[in-house]
Amino acid sequence: MHRIGYVLADGFQVMSLASQAVFEYANVVAGDQFYAIENFSVAGGLVRSSLGMLVETSPLSIPGLAETWIFTGVNTPLTNPSSPELLAFARKAGAQARRMAGICTGGFVLAEAGLLADRRATTHWAYSKELQRRHPDIKVEDDRIYIIDGPLWTSAGMTAGLDLALGMLEKDLGVDVARSVAHKLVMHQRRSGGQSQHSELLMLAPKSDRIQSALDYARRNLANSLSVEQLAESVHLSPRQFTRVFTAETGQSPAKAIESLRLEAARLMIEQGRHSLDTIARESGFRDRRHLREVFLRGFGVTPLALRRDARRDKA
Template identity: 35%
Template sequence: MTRTVHVLAFPNAQVLDVTGPLQVFASCNDLARQRGLPLPYAVSVIAAQTEPVMTSAGLALVAEPLPAVDAPCDTLVIAGGWGVYNAADDPSLVAWVRDKARHTRRMTSVCTGAFLLAASGLLDGCRVATHWTRCEELAKRFPSLTVEANPIFIQQGSVWTSAGVTAGIDLCLALVEEDLGRAVALEVARHLVVFLKRPGGQSQFSATLALQEGGSRFAELHAWIAEHLTLDLNIATLASQAGMSERSFVRHYRAETGQTPARAVELIRVETARRQLADSSASIKRIAVQCGFGSEETLRRSFLRALDVTPQAYRERFSAPV
């Protein structure tokens, strides 16, 4: 079954709001081609205008005309960007979105695309995500919405909304998981989201992503760990955060992730330290403290255990040139 996916663009759309979701679905097709399977998606960029659509980045997009309202559609993705305000004030486009929803399985918005989706009335009474800088504005303009600043994306039945820019990729990966399963979504994520473009033999994939291989039960816990690395992340603390007894937590966590909680915490700390070593000029000692290792020596041992390289050697090989 090939699912029709339209990405709706407009003048001064954010280019990544269009190309990010587009590439997620295109990558699913690439995987299918490699395996001689039918393509799971038929993807197109659409717009109300016939001439090329100029994005806010200055890149012009050649879009297809808006399809007929009653043409079947699996998923409509509405991009965001500064041009969304004019788009949301266009009665004909708003009416098209509203009417199109009756013939579309899933309606989604990326970033400030929520303004156009809200103008159509499709978000009335819903919990909604958008770019954190526009949450207050969206809530004020559409008081029937419950606008939340923290989630990356929110699903309300057949309607999905996401936070800013790259969160649209996370949202579309969730759509792929719903359609094609977790394994395909993770494979696409490895290619698009956490791929290291620098050469070398180090791990290319997110430790947090790897920990979710077995399931997403502890996804929120992993996100919490990444935000609280300087705490004493012992079993009692983690079990309390997960809302489980210590014994039950340890048993279920290992069954889900294939790792002990202590090893998982170490991997997430190492991953965070890797990014800081590559992207900042902070001292290794300071990074060790910020990532919860306590000392430079503890950081060094963890790096050797996880990556078979010292922090200093990793920085020399993978840091961006000054």
Template identity: 40%
Template sequence: MSAGTVAVVVIDDDVPFWDLYELGVVCTVFGIPHHDLADPWYDLRLCSARGTGAQAPAGSGGFALRTPHGLEGLAGADTVIVPSVPEACVDGDRELPPDLLTALRRAADDGARMVSLCAGAFALAAAGILDGRRATAHWMHCEQLARRHPGVDIDDSVLYVDDGDVLTSAGVTAGLDLCLHLVRRDLGAHVANQLARRLVVPAHRPGGQAQFVDLSVPATDDEGLAPVLEWAVAHLDRPLTVDDLARRAGTSPRTFFRRLQAATGATPLQWLLTQRLARAQSLLESTPLSVERIGELSGLGTGANLRRHFQLHFGVTPTDYRRAFPGGGGALERPA
């Protein structure tokens, strides 16, 4: 087993606070030697897209970095990681540097393992490395990534995607999951598990990023619907039907169906299920109530039905979901 060289691409040497997270994850996992676990450890190279020793202008915000390598540092690396791209590059207001894309393509052609964390997928996609590949990014960026790069098979439900020599992840903690996965691939499960213990994180998290997607009530321009939807959210513990909601809206069930679908993109039953799942998530996050009681309060009925829906929609059990949120106060779920 070999650790090898990891080249990390720093696109702007003025790194905003929010982009520093992903860069910090990479440096923490690969840049701090653990010779008692594996010797040699990884050789980490910080590579600036602005050139060797580049530094951001003073006062430009975030952190100004000096890097020992320019893009030539990607040459010969075993693994190339793009931890983030500037927000303007995600939005399409700014193009990524052509020499960066060339360097990424060259590294991939030379056999480097190509990795992105969160919005770093936009750089790999722009370089053509993700074409025809399954990939992911933070769920808030996936729609934009798919729109700008239709040749990429975007999966917004997973924490990370291992497509062999190309790997992509969702947001900050999912980036840590992927980095530990790389260590597991390179140095074995024992080393990865021991490193996870030192970082005080799970060696492997169940489920995907679908469990973290915001399920709050979408805004609607239909003023007549808003009070009905707010009322429904306040009474999710009741058995609600389309007829009930239509009657409260003063319309026929068919008209209500059409108006709700136009306003939210969902049928009434789909909308109700989404709100019931959101209520169950909130109760699991913030209370120690049993799964059976949460099933009742959210309108999903029994604990068994709640478990079934969580596995289907989020890929985790309610208990596993609750463990990710300390405010849940400890699982009181009876064994399934």
């Protein structure tokens, strides 16, 4: 049985505990009690979340109580530093545990304990610059869902904790079990660690259902040319009216938005590593792999092959 200890402090984010469902359903899919989960805090007893919910915890005493330790985040890491007792425990656990993880701003605990020195790490995008400023010896990558560097795992904010937990599950029990658990949790897709924290559809954030429908149509048909005329026809507007409304609601021209959606789709396929670059270019609507490379360099500052190498390193 693999024991997982969640470490909570006053003001912890309830969303951090959502990742426990991944391990719960892993036991269901595996048909065995592979994981045992327990909540801990420095003193034990009831710990209050940022929402006010109380959770019963066991006291942190022996690092060997768990093979994997997961430190939960708080909403105010900059004004709510970790206690000396918590940091002392993290250092001891880091020397003994199989894995250590920080969900969202839980990465600050690992950083303050000195465990992330000279390692790659990520955290919620809103706090990544401060993490880098406070700990210049960490290589902070602020546009990653989660990062694995040896036994240290860190994730972006909120729902990224689910992706981190699925990554652990895949390493422990294999990709088929991880995929089955994601399906049971009704997760639309499993995000790899190297994937961006940001979604182009969310960033466009159109105000009307009509423009949202046009974006949904575009995402389903990226392999096609997707002219303004096609998009306008899909939502029963004239091309001129569609362009005006689209730009007003999203702040981008239709052409620029479609290019961003193509890049996001190509990036996801590259990270998954299942298709050739020629296939990816064709299915995401680029002329060929050379065109894909040009737009990728302009949009991300890296080549598709470099991204694929990074994604494989994260999964190794």
